[in-house]
Amino acid sequence: MQMPHLRRALASTVLLATVTAVTAAPPGAHANGSTVAARAAVGATAADTSVAVDVRAGLATVPDTAIGVNHAIWDSELGTPAVSDLLKNAGVGMVRYPGGSYADIYHWRDHTAPGGYVAPNTDFDTFMAGARRTGAQPMIIANYGTGTPQEAADWVRYANVTRGYGAKYWTIGNENYGNGHYGTAWEADDHADKSPKEYAANVVAYAAAMKAVDPTIKIGAVLTTPGNWPDGIVGAGDSGTWNQEVLARAGSAIDFVDVHWYPGGSSAAEALTKPEQIEDAVYLLRQQLDSRIGISLTETNVGVGPNTQPGALFLADVYSGLLEQGVFTVQWWNVHNGIGTVSTVAGHTDYGDFGLLSSGNCTADGTVCEPPLNTPFAPYHALSLIGSFAKPGDQLVQAGSDNSLVSAHASRKANGDLAVLLVNKDPDHEHTVALNYHGWSPTGQVPTVDSFTNGAAGITRTTGGTAGLQVLPAYGISMVTLHPAAAETGLPKAPGRPVITTVSDRTAEISWPAATPGSKPIAKYEVFRQHGGASEQLGETTGTSITVRNLEPGRRYTINVLARDTAGGLSRASLPLTFTTTSPAAAPCSVRLRDTNDWGNGFVGEVQITNNTATPVNGWTLTFSWPTHWQSVSSGWSATWEQTGTTVRVTSDGTLAAAGSTTAGFVGAYSGPNVLPAVFTLNGNVCTTL
Known part of the structure; x- marks a missing residue:
């Protein structure tokens, strides 16, 4: 985030420091209920929304680091069994430490953060104990603002040599473009030179020192998300933007980039439109990167209603959308954060708390208090749904909706099941959704539906509706799980990710690694262009390359390749290839x-x-x-x-x-x-x- 981020964290530390521990019994992850089943059973209702799901349009495969959250050293609950178990139950696979802007003032060896509050029992070993109990990998932020490459290298040595933690992911600093170079300062930075050139030079130095200790670690550099400040701005004395300067000088020294995304919104309705920007933001970011460099998004939160249903709806859309685009981890800010401005959102009290779990504290005048400590807020339940929807190894596939108030996502499970996540952003009306499938057929069984509705205390699991028709509660999230009509055995494996050989304004030459046959030989490969929720076949071949013709100039295309065997069996989709055709080489x-x-x-x-x-x-x-x-x-x-x-x-x-x-x-x-x-x-x- 820009300016408010450090102020938000600092304000929260004071509140967290005064929290009195309260034994809480958070609502269960899956409560039984009948409301959603009753609504889903209204099969005679005419559909007002159409959703198409196409398993031929493969997106990213979910990594084990996908579902992430932030921890902070000013949170006295960091690493406790209660919190670690809540995160484990939600499917969290990565936890970040020591907490946003605090990272640039934190010294790990003596566990101090001059100028900030450090809660008891939040040291690195306590954090790692909690991460291990959760079953999550750590994402560690090395202190760039007030630290040194040697301090970071010593931390790597302690973590991976002395303690054997195997901490793989290390980012150099946090939001370091917020050091005043662009006119706004919230991030600590003791370097006399605040430019991206200086940051890049230090990233190279940090990476060299840290990898000299453990060459297997991955180093990340801080970039800005396209479309978010200070993207596009060229600072005084620079020849390019922050991203351009950092990548030009440090790109060869890093393994991934670290970005944040707080898109804001003046109302809940506006905030819930922001996830539609994800595909273009990731596309622009990838245009700047070498293909070997990964993308992590380690902070995000909604602009309105962070504890109530808008926060839950936003989280479901954002995690799904970013993981579909191949971001290897998405991390919510924060586990605990502390009470803020209290308001009523969608009929329920919102505490202005950016945490997933209640901090259990009160406003300064004592008139409003949060629920008991560690009570899950609405986004936690959405995170739990995402943890079930996008498990490691699942293949995300394209889903499209013709209703701007209903978004759709889909994942294909290892056992052949298909999960469809439906997000109804309409606060006042339920929507009846007609579901259509391409390249996949469901059984006639009644599907399982996991739902989280406005104001609910937890997720409700029922069976109801049909594979072709579901009723979505107003302001609700539903995950519909369906079984395939036929067992998916003996099929070819997916072909390797295709690559572009050459591209022009009208044609593209594409090749791919061959698929591994199943029980039958491979007869041919089919090439599909992603197009809404129903792919368009561009061609087929018996080889492992093809020239696709009749394309439009200057247009972005995303394609997948599938293998079909001699019995007609179809593999899963390859990972996607996105490319843009050129303009004509010769024109008037x-x-x-x-x-x-x-x-x-x-x-x-x-x-x-x-x-x-x-x-x-x-x-x-x-x-x-x-x-x-x-x-x-x-x-x-x-x-x-x-x-x-x-x-x-x-x-x-x-x-x-x-x-x-x-x-x-x-x-x-x-x-x-x-x-x-x-x-x-x-x-x-x-x-x-x-």
Whole structure:
């Protein structure tokens, strides 16, 4: 997070320090009930929402680090059996330490954080004992702000040589772009030079010192999430953004990048639209990275209602969406955080507490108190659903909804079962969902439905509805688990992840590692393009490469490859390949779009248009489309600018001379990842994009 993060943590420490331990009996993870079953049984209700699930459109495979949370040294409950068991029951596989901005003031050897509060019994060994009880791997933040490479290397030695903990993941610092270099300072940084160049140089030094102790560890560097401050901003004295500078200098020394995402929102309804930005944010981030570098998202939380149903709905969508895109861990801020601004959200008291579990404390005037210590808040129950939905080894597959208030995700289990996660973001109305499946058929059995509804004390498990029709409670999350119509035995294994050999504006040459046959020989491979919830087959071949034709210029494609055997059996989908076609290599026009000055939610754009022909163009219209609905042109000059929907038209009655160029400018605005247009047309002709 930006500025509020450290202040939030510091404020919470005071409250946590005064917590009186209360023996709590948190609600069970799966309570029996009949409400959801009764609603799901309304089979005669006409569907108002259609959801398509396509197992041929494979997304990422869930790693054992996927479900994560943050611990903090100012939390006196860190590492306790009660908390560790709650996290274990939720399926948590990774825990982060020592806690956000505290990492840049924390010294592990003497367990101190000058300027901050350190609770008793929160030292590293206590944390590791709790992590082991949970069954989770640690994500450790080395102190960049007030520490040294030697201090970090000594920590690695203690953890992995002296104690044998096998701690694999180590990040260098936390939110270090928040050190004042861009005008706002909340992160401790004792370095005289606050630039990304200096951070990168130190990342290299830290990585060398730490890997000299244990070369098997993975080192992460702090980046900013596309579309979030200070993304796009070039600081004084820099030649590029924070991400560009860090990666240019330290990219070869790291194994993963560490980003945070607090998308905010002025209302619960707005906050719940933010997960639609995930695919573009991860896409832009991957464009900056070497393919070997992984992505961790180690802090996120909702903008409105962190203890109530908006927080739960947001968590379910965000964890699912990020894991679908191959992020190897998603971590909620925080396990405990402390009471904040109290309000009523969706009919229930929200304590403004960014924790998953109650801290059991009260407002300063004592008028409002949280539930007993460690009582789960609504997001904890959503996390438990995600822990069941996305277990290590599950393959996430594409699901699409035609209702903006109902989001859908799906995972294919090792035993062939399919879990469909449905999130109803409508606070006032239930929705009846028609479920359609592609590349997979369910049995006629009544499915199992695990649901968490607004204000509930826990998850309800029932059987109800059908594989084709489910009723979603208002502001509810439902996981529908279905069995396959036929046993999935003897099938080929999935082919390896495809790669691009060459790509042009209209074609792409794709190859992949061969699949391992099942009980029958492999007859052919089928190539599918992901398209909503129902894939489009692009071709098939008996070999392990194909040229896909008739593509559109400047368009992003995600494809999967599946193997079919001689008996007609179909493998699971390969991991996905995403690529963007180019513009034409030779065209009657060329266009160069430059972002000349960016301030984080807007920029000055310059468009240079060149006439590549020997004939003047008298009057011209340039057309392009923004890739997302959160991008727009605010104003423009040197031509007439207008936007309808996402389509922008730039017109001029001037003349473009033969082989001549002209330039027009505009002010653009964005409230999410700023994916720039990849294709432009001039007077109806597709141009070469430079």
